Amino acid sequence: MRTTEILVALVLASCGAEQRIEPEAPEVIPATRDETRGKHLFQKYCYQCHPGGNQGLGPALDDKPIAEAAIRTQIRTGVGSMPSFGEDWLSDDQVAEIAEYVTTLHKASPARTAYR
Amino acid sequence: MRAVYVASVIVVAGCHQVPSPRGGGAIPEPAEKAARATEPSPFDIDVPDGYRVELVGDKLTYPTGIAFGDKGRIFVIESGSANGPARLLELTPQGTTELATGDHVPWTGIAYRDGALYVAEGGERDGGRIVRFDLPDLKQTVLVDNLPSLGDHHTSGPVVASDGWVYFGQGTATNSGIADRPEQHDIPCRDVTLAGTNFEAGGTSTGAYLPFGTPSEKGQVIKGQLPCSGAIMRVKNTGGPVELVAWGFRNPAGLALDNGALYATDNGYDTRGSRPVFGSADMLWKVEMSHWYGWPDFSEGRPLTASFYSEGDGKPRGFLLADHPERPREPRAYLPVHSSADGLDFTHGEAFGYPGSAFIALFGDMVPAPVGFEIVCVDPRTGDIAEFARNHGDKPGPASLKKQRGFERPVAVRFDPSGRSLYVVDFGVAGAEPQPESGRIWKITKEAHHADD
Numbered sequence: 001m002r003t004t005e006i007l008v009a010l011v012l013a014s015c016g017a018e019q020r021i022e023p024e025a026p027e028v029i030p031a032t033r034d035e036t037r038g039k040h041l042f043q044k045y046c047y048q049c050h051p052g053g054n055q056g057l058g059p060a061l062d063d064k065p066i067a068e069a070a071i072r073t074q075i076r077t078g079v080g081s082m083p084s085f086g087e088d089w090l091s092d093d094q095v096a097e098i099a100e101y102v103t104t105l106h107k108a109s110p111a112r113t114a115y116r
Numbered sequence: 117m118r119a120v121y122v123a124s125v126i127v128v129a130g131c132h133q134v135p136s137p138r139g140g141g142a143i144p145e146p147a148e149k150a151a152r153a154t155e156p157s158p159f160d161i162d163v164p165d166g167y168r169v170e171l172v173g174d175k176l177t178y179p180t181g182i183a184f185g186d187k188g189r190i191f192v193i194e195s196g197s198a199n200g201p202a203r204l205l206e207l208t209p210q211g212t213t214e215l216a217t218g219d220h221v222p223w224t225g226i227a228y229r230d231g232a233l234y235v236a237e238g239g240e241r242d243g244g245r246i247v248r249f250d251l252p253d254l255k256q257t258v259l260v261d262n263l264p265s266l267g268d269h270h271t272s273g274p275v276v277a278s279d280g281w282v283y284f285g286q287g288t289a290t291n292s293g294i295a296d297r298p299e300q301h302d303i304p305c306r307d308v309t310l311a312g313t314n315f316e317a318g319g320t321s322t323g324a325y326l327p328f329g330t331p332s333e334k335g336q337v338i339k340g341q342l343p344c345s346g347a348i349m350r351v352k353n354t355g356g357p358v359e360l361v362a363w364g365f366r367n368p369a370g371l372a373l374d375n376g377a378l379y380a381t382d383n384g385y386d387t388r389g390s391r392p393v394f395g396s397a398d399m400l401w402k403v404e405m406s407h408w409y410g411w412p413d414f415s416e417g418r419p420l421t422a423s424f425y426s427e428g429d430g431k432p433r434g435f436l437l438a439d440h441p442e443r444p445r446e447p448r449a450y451l452p453v454h455s456s457a458d459g460l461d462f463t464h465g466e467a468f469g470y471p472g473s474a475f476i477a478l479f480g481d482m483v484p485a486p487v488g489f490e491i492v493c494v495d496p497r498t499g500d501i502a503e504f505a506r507n508h509g510d511k512p513g514p515a516s517l518k519k520q521r522g523f524e525r526p527v528a529v530r531f532d533p534s535g536r537s538l539y540v541v542d543f544g545v546a547g548a549e550p551q552p553e554s555g556r557i558w559k560i561t562k563e564a565h566h567a568d569d
Contacts, residue, residue, distance in 0.1 A: 043499050048416075057453040057487075081394065081428045082427075083422070
């Protein structure tokens with residue numbers, strides 16, 4: 001048998017509320033029903049390439065302002081390796097809901113950057 | 117005066133908290149500075165407010181799984197490398213103690229139930245196995261062997277149900293159904309009829325489910341058999357014949373039970389080999405008995421004939437099968453492309469918050485951009501995914517790349533029996549220059565509010 005040294009769990013002092021640093025970044029809370037539905041659609045169709053709005057297989061979406069109309073167009077037409085999502089994938093209403101949600105990602109972005 | 121610990125009054129439903137900037141939880145500044153003088157550091161890991169990160173195991177060599185036994189015992193397995201050595205360890209506050217060694221590496225997972233440990237042995241060179249270790253003497257019983265793990269993906273799991281069935285995964289031998297080298301080809305679980313599409317590579321032509329250099333013909337039937345590739349199977353905890361649970365997976369790397377329902381992570385296709393597929397997500401499936409989940413002709417329930425999968429260097433070139441067993445269902449969650457979604461576990465009640473949610477270890481990949489290297493929380497009812505624990509900073513990445521001392525490559529997660537702490541198995545430095553003894557075990561705990569009475 002062999003015993004390997006490990007670092008024992010660090011003893012962390014208990015911490016009261018006064019010691020806690022509250023996150024400066026608010027959670028992205030969709031404000032409208034469309035944004036809530038847009039979040040679910042985003043998770044299904046977009047998240048895999050733009051995880052959390054960040055860069056993945058596709059570019060980051062939360063680091064720049066993008067007009068909703070441009071987002072809708074890009075979803076419908078695709079660009080580069082991004083596929084186009086035709087009406088057999090998403091209805092016009094669903095595209096609009098995704099576009100509205102994507103704009104909220106950017107709204108939260110400055111605060112997120114500040115605390116990281 | 118007696119301290120009274122009051123459980124957090126905030127019951128967090130769903131996955132919507134964001135990691136706070138203070139990895140390791142909130143601590144007094146001097147303690148944090150002292151901790152930063154040593155490596156590694158939980159303070160480089162961001163978690164939501166109200167959670168604390170600790171390092172509880174270090175200098176492990178490619179650990180891949182953790183299990184909790186009776187009386188607080190904690191078991192860990194090494195090695196997730198095909199070069200071994202495989203070891204069963206007990207983790208204690210004083211360190212690790214070696215309990216057993218083995219072969220059929222890499223070892224990929226461990227589970228405990230009713231006085232026995234169950235280990236998934238990946239068997240990259242000599243076939244996968246599921247082995248039961250009876251405590252306390254650790255007598256070994258091979259429940260199933262010669263699993264088809266000689267190709268690209270290994271045997272995985274296991275999870276043990278209350279009725280004594282041991283569920284395990286078996287990844288495919290190839291990326292997308294076409295062998296790219298002589299020693300690999302896939303085995304269907306049930307009869308399949310081929311479309312007759314062949315792929316040219318290495319000066320030869322190869323068809324689906326056939327050995328390298330063997331072309332297929334339209335209408336050719338490949339007989340199904342067990343054990344098979346790309347499947348979840350089960351065997352009794354006393355051994356016996358293997359049964360098919362579900363098939364059509366690519367690499368069901370992680371399995372977990374939640375209130376009797378079986379869930380699996382599944383690694384999507386790669387853009388490589390003679391049938392590269394672009395943009396295939398990793399997935400979380402709810403596994404239904406006997407269902408077919410789409411490999412080698414669907415990804416995330418979507419047909420590979422969709423133009424998206426042919427973008428970039430993707431060339432799936434249509435279907436390999438003339439007929440499909442059924443139209444695959446949709447996954448419960450679509451995880452990032454190439455994130456390598458591996459081990460998962462579900463919360464037990466409300467002790468950790470996020471009731472009913474799955475926590476998934478994303479091992480991570482670097483191409484085309486760093487993605488993964490974190491723990492995500494998934495609400496399987498809605499498919500919503502939220503980051504839960506990740507290295508500090510605005511981009512994901514392994515600690516070695518980010519010049520930090522947090523996560524390297526999370527490969528498995530497991531809640532302790534209390535349900536209050538999530539243990540994260542960190543594989544350590546992998547890739548072109550893997551580093552032995554760089555693996556770690558992290559513990560993330562929901563802090564209890566503390567008051568004096």
